[in-house]
Amino acid sequence: MTRLADLVGWHPTAATLIGAILVIGGFLLAEASWWFIVLSGIGAFGPGILRELGWLRDNDEFARRAAQRAGYHAYLVTGLVAFVLIGFIRSGERHLKDPEELSTLFLALLYFTWLLSSLLAFWGARKAASRILIGFGICWLLFSAADSWRDPLGLLMHSLVAAPFFVLAATARRWPRVAGLLLIAAGLFFYIFFDFHSDKRGGLITNSVTAVLLVGPLVGSGAALLGERDKHAL
Numbered sequence: 471m472t473r474l475a476d477l478v479g480w481h482p483t484a485a486t487l488i489g490a491i492l493v494i495g496g497f498l499l500a501e502a503s504w505w506f507i508v509l510s511g512i513g514a515f516g517p518g519i520l521r522e523l524g525w526l527r528d529n530d531e532f533a534r535r536a537a538q539r540a541g542y543h544a545y546l547v548t549g550l551v552a553f554v555l556i557g558f559i560r561s562g563e564r565h566l567k568d569p570e571e572l573s574t575l576f577l578a579l580l581y582f583t584w585l586l587s588s589l590l591a592f593w594g595a596r597k598a599a600s601r602i603l604i605g606f607g608i609c610w611l612l613f614s615a616a617d618s619w620r621d622p623l624g625l626l627m628h629s630l631v632a633a634p635f636f637v638l639a640a641t642a643r644r645w646p647r648v649a650g651l652l653l654i655a656a657g658l659f660f661y662i663f664f665d666f667h668s669d670k671r672g673g674l675i676t677n678s679v680t681a682v683l684l685v686g687p688l689v690g691s692g693a694a695l696l697g698e699r700d701k702h703a704l
Contacts, residue, residue: 483528485520489513514581533592540587547583548576567673575675578682586690595698599642599649599691606687607635642691646698653692657685 482490492513499506518537520526529537559566589598610632634656642649661667666681668674 483517485517485526485528489517492516536588536591537584539591540584543587544580544584548579551579552576566675567669568675571673571675571679575679575682578679582682582686583690586687590691590694595691595694596643596646599646599653599695600639602687602691603635603639603642603653607632607639610635642695646695650692650695650698653688653695657689657692660688661685 490513493510494513496506496508496510496513499509517526521529521534555572586598589602592598593601611629615629638649638652638656641652661681664677664680665671666677666685668677671677672680
């Protein structure tokens with residue numbers, strides 16, 4: 471476990487590990503009853519609450535400042551989206567599908583903005599973006615294998631789609647600004663191509679939740695990389 475943590479560059483505290491287990495367990499148990507999702511909330515926010523109350527002192531000054539800065543980023547993003555959504559809904563007759571999913575949308579915005587900002591602060595823009603892209607590529611490979619494992623040619627074609635993620639992961643470390651522009655362009659392309667901006671399919675709210683999870687990390691990483699300088703820049 472220690473060697474893996476050294477390789478990844480992440481040494482979570484016991485409270486963080488317990489919180490992660492509760493988050494995952496809550497989502498899995500939600501299939502039986504949605505009340506179990508409260509466990510995910512306790513796992514996600516419980517350690518932070520205990521630290522703010524002074525009952526848990528397992529983070530150093532750098533970790534505390536990074537978490538607080540990430541919280542401010544989450545406040546800015548979620549607040550801006552809230553105002554945009556208020557304007558959109560009240561500017562005319564809107565019939566949104568599944569308005570009860572608004573809480574899920576804001577939770578996704580809040581938590582994933584905080585998580586992405588924390589990773590960027592902890593690892594730095596280049597390393598964080600590179601690892602996020604490698605994660606995307608691995609997930610796509612696993613998805614392709616599960617979907618096309620009986621068809622070798624189909625599996626090969628689907629797997630090739632994952633190649634750009636690994637190429638961008640290498641580009642992010644060497645030419646961060648180039649990778650940043652490509653990531654933002656890719657995020658906008660996926661957002662439009664999959665109609666995340668429309669009320670079709672799952673509806674605007676559900677589509678927006680999916681966009682936060684799939685497009686958000688790409689655009690967020692791209693924006694962070696644009697502030698980086700190339701390795702060979704003077």
